[in-house]
Amino acid sequence: MPLPPEPRIAGVILAAGASRRLGRPKQLLPYGDGVLLDAVLTTARGCGFSQIVLALGGSGDDVRRTVDTGGCDVVDNPRYEDGCSSSIAAAIPALHPGTDVVVLLLGDQPGVRPETVRRLLSGRNGAALAVCRYEDGIGHPFAFARALLPALSRLHGDKAVWKLLEQRAGEVAEVAVAGRIPPDVDTEADYAQILARLEGVP
Secondary structure: OOOOOOOOEEEEEEEOOOOOOOOOOHHHOEEOOEEHHHHHHHHHHOOOOOEEEEEEEOEHHHHHHHOOOOOOEEEEOOOHHHOHHHHHHHHHHHOOOOOOEEEEEEOOOOOOOHHHHHHHHHHOOOOOEEEEEEOOEEEEEEEEEHHHHHHHHOOOOOOHHHHHHHHOHHHEEEEEOOOOOOOOOOOHHHHHHHHHHHOOOO
């Protein structure tokens, strides 16, 4: 008998935020040999996704001029002020119609590695929703089966994905991942923290 086809997995990168608390575009903060979003895109490209959808909004023109978005389907989120859920809603129509699983990645969380995504996907065991269970709690990336796309597209607000996880707690697979939750960047202190991690400062 022929082997079943490999699932079609898409990575959706949420990078449309206005960086209000930081006061400058966090996507373009210097990081390593490039900027913050470069690091996230490098991770996404290393995951072997069938498709990468990048949602931009605040500072979108500057991001396009600065960041190599090659290999990504870039979508504009004119409602980025409404929070992350609006970026998810903007990205979903750009997905290939045969998409089986969507992995959400934060555009300001450069500490996530391809092996983290692979661990999440291999450990979900077909669950409709899967999250990373780090040593200090639940964190991104998250994975959603195709059946959840309509629910994702209807979300509103900045923490709506977390509310969806609460509402469907019985369907959520928690996949153990080594280490602590990789920090994302909302403030200058957060930025200093990820730079310290990059430089190996305890």
